[in-house]
Structures are given as structure tokens and as C-alpha cells.
Amino acid sequence: MGITIRKIAKDLKLAVSTVSKALRDSHEISDETKRLVFEHARKLQYVPNPYAGSLKNRTTRNIAIVLPEVADTFFSNAINGIDSVAQAKGYHVMVYLTHESREREESILEELRSGRVDGILISVSVGVKRDSAVHARLAQDLPLIFFDRVCDEVATAKVLTDDFEASYKATTHLISKGCREIIFLDTAAGLSITDQRRSGFLKALADHGIKNGDRHVVQCSEDENESLDTIQKVLRRKNKVDGVIGSVEKLAIQTYTACHACGLSIPRDVKVLAFSNLQIAALLAPPLTTVVQPAFEMGKAAATLLFKALARKVDLRTERIVLPSVLHERESTQ
Amino acid sequence: MGITIRKIAKDLKLAVSTVSKALRDSHEISDETKRLVFEHARKLQYVPNPYAGSLKNRTTRNIAIVLPEVADTFFSNAINGIDSVAQAKGYHVMVYLTHESREREESILEELRSGRVDGILISVSVGVKRDSAVHARLAQDLPLIFFDRVCDEVATAKVLTDDFEASYKATTHLISKGCREIIFLDTAAGLSITDQRRSGFLKALADHGIKNGDRHVVQCSEDENESLDTIQKVLRRKNKVDGVIGSVEKLAIQTYTACHACGLSIPRDVKVLAFSNLQIAALLAPPLTTVVQPAFEMGKAAATLLFKALARKVDLRTERIVLPSVLHERESTQ
DNA sequence: CTATTTTACGAAACCGGTTTCGTAAATAAA
DNA sequence: TTTATTTACGAAACCGGTTTCGTAAAATAG
Numbered sequence: 099m100g101i102t103i104r105k106i107a108k109d110l111k112l113a114v115s116t117v118s119k120a121l122r123d124s125h126e127i128s129d130e131t132k133r134l135v136f137e138h139a140r141k142l143q144y145v146p147n148p149y150a151g152s153l154k155n156r157t158t159r160n161i162a163i164v165l166p167e168v169a170d171t172f173f174s175n176a177i178n179g180i181d182s183v184a185q186a187k188g189y190h191v192m193v194y195l196t197h198e199s200r201e202r203e204e205s206i207l208e209e210l211r212s213g214r215v216d217g218i219l220i221s222v223s224v225g226v227k228r229d230s231a232v233h234a235r236l237a238q239d240l241p242l243i244f245f246d247r248v249c250d251e252v253a254t255a256k257v258l259t260d261d262f263e264a265s266y267k268a269t270t271h272l273i274s275k276g277c278r279e280i281i282f283l284d285t286a287a288g289l290s291i292t293d294q295r296r297s298g299f300l301k302a303l304a305d306h307g308i309k310n311g312d313r314h315v316v317q318c319s320e321d322e323n324e325s326l327d328t329i330q331k332v333l334r335r336k337n338k339v340d341g342v343i344g345s346v347e348k349l350a351i352q353t354y355t356a357c358h359a360c361g362l363s364i365p366r367d368v369k370v371l372a373f374s375n376l377q378i379a380a381l382l383a384p385p386l387t388t389v390v391q392p393a394f395e396m397g398k399a400a401a402t403l404l405f406k407a408l409a410r411k412v413d414l415r416t417e418r419i420v421l422p423s424v425l426h427e428r429e430s431t432q
Numbered sequence: 433m434g435i436t437i438r439k440i441a442k443d444l445k446l447a448v449s450t451v452s453k454a455l456r457d458s459h460e461i462s463d464e465t466k467r468l469v470f471e472h473a474r475k476l477q478y479v480p481n482p483y484a485g486s487l488k489n490r491t492t493r494n495i496a497i498v499l500p501e502v503a504d505t506f507f508s509n510a511i512n513g514i515d516s517v518a519q520a521k522g523y524h525v526m527v528y529l530t531h532e533s534r535e536r537e538e539s540i541l542e543e544l545r546s547g548r549v550d551g552i553l554i555s556v557s558v559g560v561k562r563d564s565a566v567h568a569r570l571a572q573d574l575p576l577i578f579f580d581r582v583c584d585e586v587a588t589a590k591v592l593t594d595d596f597e598a599s600y601k602a603t604t605h606l607i608s609k610g611c612r613e614i615i616f617l618d619t620a621a622g623l624s625i626t627d628q629r630r631s632g633f634l635k636a637l638a639d640h641g642i643k644n645g646d647r648h649v650v651q652c653s654e655d656e657n658e659s660l661d662t663i664q665k666v667l668r669r670k671n672k673v674d675g676v677i678g679s680v681e682k683l684a685i686q687t688y689t690a691c692h693a694c695g696l697s698i699p700r701d702v703k704v705l706a707f708s709n710l711q712i713a714a715l716l717a718p719p720l721t722t723v724v725q726p727a728f729e730m731g732k733a734a735a736t737l738l739f740k741a742l743a744r745k746v747d748l749r750t751e752r753i754v755l756p757s758v759l760h761e762r763e764s765t766q
Numbered sequence: 767c768t769a770t771t772t773t774a775c776g777a778a779a780c781c782g783g784t785t786t787c788g789t790a791a792a793t794a795a796a
Numbered sequence: 797t798t799t800a801t802t803t804a805c806g807a808a809a810c811c812g813g814t815t816t817c818g819t820a821a822a823a824t825a826g
Contacts, residue, residue, distance in 0.1 A: 102811090102812055102813080103812065103813065104812075104813090114812090114813085114814095115814080115815080115816095118812095118813065118814060118815085119814090119815090122814085146812085146813070147811090147812055147813065148813095149812085149813090150811075150812035150813035150814085151812080151813045151814060152813085153811095153812085153813075153814090154813070154814050154815075155813095155814070155815095
């Protein structure tokens with residue numbers, strides 16, 4: 099059992115309330131008494147129980163990050179951004195991994211209605227609908243902010259990148275390099291971000307006179323092997339693919355693996371480009387052209403917004419922040 | 433304000449204690465009453481406040497992971513391993529990033545004595561002494577388990593890899609490939625793991641008749657640019673370096689960058705090998721030979737141990753788990 | 767010097783659960 | 797039928813803080 103405020107009160111023959119007030123530096127307490135209390139608290143190495151007071155003022159100084167996975171450079175950098183703000187504000191970060199399971203995500207959110215955290219930052223998993231009732235209800239109970247992967251139709255704050263524009267630019271880049279038979283590797287379920295990226299892709303194709311854009315979109319699986327298989331089949335088909343866009347990081351890696359397996363040379367046979375935050379993209383064979391999202395900044399922006407909401411300084415329902423991605427041209431699209 | 437047990441009691445004209453017991457399926461309550469309570473709780477979407485009861489039975493179902501950073505494949509995979517166990521046990525995971533700052537780590541640990549979490553899994557940052565008093569004291573207050581980077585002299589559980597042996601093997605591998613002028617890139621401060629790895633390296637050199645092993649150890653900086661600079665200088669020195677071992681992942685990446693900058697060919701001019709969990713090591717130019725730690729399993733083992741401790745089924749002071757690393761030979765050491 | 771205000775502190779309620787203990791009613795044992 | 801034991805529930809204390817409110821003593825005003 100740790101040191102409590104009552105132990106200090108007893109030792110000093112003071113009332114608990116006096117000690118509590120002294121520690122909170124209340125004007126009701128004399129400087130002399132405060133000194134005594136602080137000194138004794140320090141001697142006993144008193145650390146207040148965070149959840150005791152939390153009951154009364156219903157605030158835990160905990161926030162939750164809910165995301166598909168942590169072994170992904172975008173997400174881990176976003177966590178860094180969030181953590182940088184949280185640490186500065188004296189908040190604690192709880193991490194919840196959904197592993198791209200809608201069911202798991204929903205049960206986690208259900209649990210978070212309990213008051214374990216004061217607010218939530220979330221990047222939804224595949225399979226979550228854009229008007230998810232679970233997310234909508236949670237957003238009414240406590241501050242909820244979407245970052246990157248959002249539920250468009252849930253009325254709360256969103257922190258995004260310019261996915262449509264970035265994808266349009268990336269596609270144009272491939273076209274300018276001479277690609278005509280470009281494949282857009284899509285994720286299994288409709289993620290908000292890949293929807294945007296696909297739209298940008300299709301618009302670019304259309305604007306450059308490439309017909310039947312839909313034919314260029316390939317649905318991949320969540321299962322790694324299955325997905326790898328799909329990509330290989332596509333690369334081997336008759337009308338030769340000369341460009342590939344990976345809509346998420348994983349697919350870029352799989353594309354490289356698939357090209358190696360099919361004996362295709364990047365960028366000679368096929369040019370590859372991906373949405374990815376891999377720091378070592380430049381060290382790959384060959385260096386990979388990437389659309390890099392400002393992951394750290396997005397996390398930071400989302401967290402900053404959350405703390406504003408906790409201070410009731412903003413109405414989350416109308417907040418929407420869009421940060422720009424950057425295209426890094428490298429050898430894979432030379 | 434959420435739904436409380438008192439609200440349910442009032443609605444049903446029962447005592448709070450009755451509702452509490454009913455919800456916990458106490459034998460003191462009749463099946464009929466339980467049914468009523470459960471039904472009403474469900475209708476009201478009651479979610480118990482986790483910290484209310486936590487006051488009485490001093491348990492939060494929260495555990496903390498304290499680590500240097502999350503944007504690192506070893507750590508993010510370890511988190512996955514920990515999370516897999518925690519989720520299964522119904523525990524919640526708090527993540528604390530130290531960013532390799534001893535001061536920050538210590539202040540975090542100090543805060544964790546408050547009862548915010550039931551136990552701690554930690555991989556210490558550089559600069560933490562092997563007999564850190566802060567860590568030792570915390571280990572007395574609540575279950576603390578070191579994983580990977582440990583404080584040898586703090587008497588509590590440790591989950592490690594066979595760093596000495598793995599490094600010995602890795603060095604032998606380089607020697608067998610003809611390397612004589614092998615450089616061991618060490619981290620700035622003495623981490624337990626790099627100490628072990630350095631020892632294994634030196635032992636292998638000695639066993640193969642290479643004198644003055646210490647001359648082969650190069651201290652790198654925590655600062656990325658500074659470290660890169662150091663590596664480049666080493667690569668350019670007169671008695672040509674023909675092998676490099678990166679003791680941590682970051683250094684491997686920097687070595688690649690440095691070789692590119694110096695115009696050195698891997699593996700022709702210099703063979704490179706690193707302790708790294710990068711999944712895409714095989715896609716680098718050239719594919720990197722790595723010593724891979726069982727990150728996920730280590731996290732899992734550490735978490736499992738923690739839950740055993742929470743169930744008072746083990747004495748952490750004597751626990752020590754060592755898992756094997758695996759050497760993946762690739763082109764960088766061909 | 768009395769009346770009023772301020773200062774400094776204590777008693778107790780409260781937050782939302784859990785747990786102990788007491789007890790009326792129902793059931794079983796004698 | 798009387799006594800002993802269960803059964804099913806309620807009252808209240810408790811966990812460790814915060815906060816409200818009441819009040820002696822000290823300071824200030826009149």
C-alpha cells in the first residue's frame with residue numbers, strides 16, 4: 099500500500115482536506131502549513147493516486163490511440179507525434195491495436211465508453227463503414243478524432259492528407275514517365291484513404307485520355323500471401339503492366355517481392371510507386387518512389403485538436419485538417 | 433455523466449450493493465434478480481467505471497510499456513507480442529516513449545509509482561546504469577519486467593536474446609567470408625545488449641587469431657548525422673575495412689547510406705551485417721544479412737511473465753528467459 | 767472596545783464502485 | 797412445532813482523493 103494523503107494528515111496532525119488543499123497550493127492554506135505538508139510528502143515520496151480524484155472530477159489524463167497496427171511506419175510516426183503533445187500536456191497514452199478487425203475495433207470502442215480515457219484518436223480498420231453507428235455514438239460520449247483513415251459520415255474532427263491530389267500527382271508522374279498500363283493496387287475493403295487515392299488515380303487516367311480506368315484497379319487481400327499472389331498474376335497478364343501504384347505501404351513491399359519473383363526489372367519493365375512512410379525507401383533495390391504522408395505532424399495535429407476539445411475550446415464536429423503529402427521521386431519510376 | 437450502478441438500483445428499487453453483486457454474478461443474489469439487473473444494465477448500456485472499483489481492490493487492469501521509441505521494427509513487434517497477451521487477458525496497454533533520455537525515463541517511472549498501472553514492461557534507454565536506483569525501487573513497488581535492454585543488477589525478471597552467442601556467430605560468419613578488418617559499430621552509451629554483442633564479437637575475433645580487438649570497436653553517436661559521419665570516416669581509413677557489424681538497426685541503415693556516399697560496393701568492398709528486425713531487409717540493395725531477434729515472442733514472453741506475477745504465481749526476482757536470435761544470410765555478406 | 771471581515775483549518779459529503787455485516791423471511795432439521 | 801440454517805437482500809463502510817461548508821481565531825473596521 100502506497101502513501102496516502104491520510105497518512106500525511108495523520109503524521110502532521112492535520113485534516114485530510116487541509117493536506118489536499120496544501121498540495122494543490124490552495125490560497126486557503128498558510129505558507130507555513132504548505133511547507134510542512136510539501137516537505138513531509140517529499141520525504142515519504144508521496145505520489146497521488148491518479149484515479150482517486152478522477153472519480154470526482156471525471157478526468158483521467160489518459161487518452162487512447164486506436165489503430166490497425168503499430169508495425170507500420172505511418173502509424174508509428176503518428177504515435178510519435180501524438181505522444182509528443184501528450185507528454186507535454188502531462189497526459190498518458192493508451193494504445194489499442196485492432197489488427198484490421200472491425201469486430202475488435204468495435205468492442206474496444208465499446209469498452210472505452212467506461213471512462214478509462216478522456217478522449218480518443220482513431221484510425222479505423224478496414225471494414226468499418228463510413229457511417230459506423232458505434233463510432234458515432236462514441237463521438238457523442240467523449241472527444242473523438244479521426245486521423246488518416248476516417249468515417250466520413252461521423253460528425254467529428256478529422257485529420258487527413260490530400261490523398262486525392264497526391265494520388266493524382268503520383269499517377270501523372272507515372273504517365274509522364276511513359277506508363278500507360280498502370281495498375282492501382284487497392285486494399286480489400288473500402289478505406290476512406292484508398293477511396294480518395296483511387297479517385298485521384300482514375301481522374302488522372304481520364305484526364306490523360308486513358309479509358310476504362312476501372313480495369314486498372316486491382317483489389318488485394320488482407321492476407322499477405324493471397325495478395326502477393328494477386329499481384330504476381332497481374333504482372334504476368336498479357337497486356338503488359340508498365341506501372342504500379344501501391345495504395346498502402348504493405349502493397350509496395352509485396353510489389354517488390356512480386357517483381358523479383360517474376361523476374362521483372364524495376365523500373366525498366368515496370369515502374370513502381372507507393373504511398374509509404376518507409377524511411378529506408380531510398381535504400382531499397384531500386385530506391386522506391388514514394389508519396390510520403392506527414393505522419394508525425396498528423397499525429398501532432400490530431401492530438402493538439404484533442405486537447406483543445408478537452409479544454410472546450412473547439413467544436414470537434416466542424417474541425418477538419420488537411421495536411422499535404424510529398425512525392426519523393428526515386429529510381430523505381432525513373 | 434454515464435450510467436452508474438446507483439441509477440440501475442434506483443430504477444429497479446434495489447440496493448446498490450444488490451446491483452453490484454448481481455452484476456458480478458454473486459451467489460448471494462437470486463437468478464430472477466440477476467436477470468432483472470442484467471437486462472436493465474444492457475438496456476441502459478451500462479459500462480462500469482474501471483477506476484471506481486480499482487480504488488478498493490487496487491488494480492487497474494492497465495499495464496505500461498516503457499521503451500525508447502516505437503518507430504523501430506524490434507520495438508513495434510515487441511509491442512504486438514505484448515498486446516496479444518494483454519488483449520487476451522482483458523488488460524489495457526499504456527505506452528511511454530523515452531526517446532533515449534534517461535531523465536525522461538526516470539520521471540516516467542517515478543509517475544508510474546502512483547498506481548496508474550498494475551505492472552511494467554520496460555526496455556531501458558541509453559544512459560541508464562545497470563544498477564539504476566530508480567528502476568530498483570520501482571521493481572519493489574510493482575511488478576517490473578525488463579525485455580531486451582535490461583539493468584543487469586536490478587533484481588527482477590528479464591527477457592533477453594542470446595546476444596553474446598548471436599554476435600559470436602555473426603562475427604564468425606564474416607570471418608568465414610574472408611573478412612579480417614571487421615568493425616563493430618557500437619552505440620553511444622553502454623546498453624546491456626550492445627555490451628553482450630561487443631563481447632561476443634571480441635571473443636570471436638580472439639578465437640580466430642585477430643589481435644587488438646578493441647581497435648575494431650567504433651563508438652557511434654545518438655545523433656544521426658554525427659553517427660553517419662563517424663561511419664564514413666571509418667570506412668575511409670587507410671587499413672581498409674572489409675566488414676561491418678551494426679549493433680543496432682539504425683546503424684545498419686546508416687552504414688548503407690555511408691557506403692553509398694563513399695562509393696563502396698557491398699559486399700565486394702565491404703560486407704555488412706546488422707542486428708535488425710527490418711522485414712524488408714531482403715529488399716534492400718543489396719539484401720542485408722541480419723541477426724533477427726524474436727521480437728514478437730519476446731514481448732509475448734515478457735507479458736506472460738507479468739501476468740503470472742500479477743497472479744502471484746511467480747517470483748520475478750529469479751526469472752530470466754533467453755530466446756534465440758536467428759542469422760539470416762543474404763547478399764550483403766556474400 | 768465592539769462589530770465585522772478575513773484567514774486558516776476541520777468535518778463531512780462525494781465520486782462509483784466493492785465488500786462486510788446484519789437481518790427478515792424461507793427452508794430444513796430436530 | 798420449535799429451533800437451526802439458508803437464502804436474498806439492504807445499510808453502511810471503504811478506497812483515496814476533491815470540494816463544499818462551517819467556524820474558531822486573528823485581523824481590520826468603525
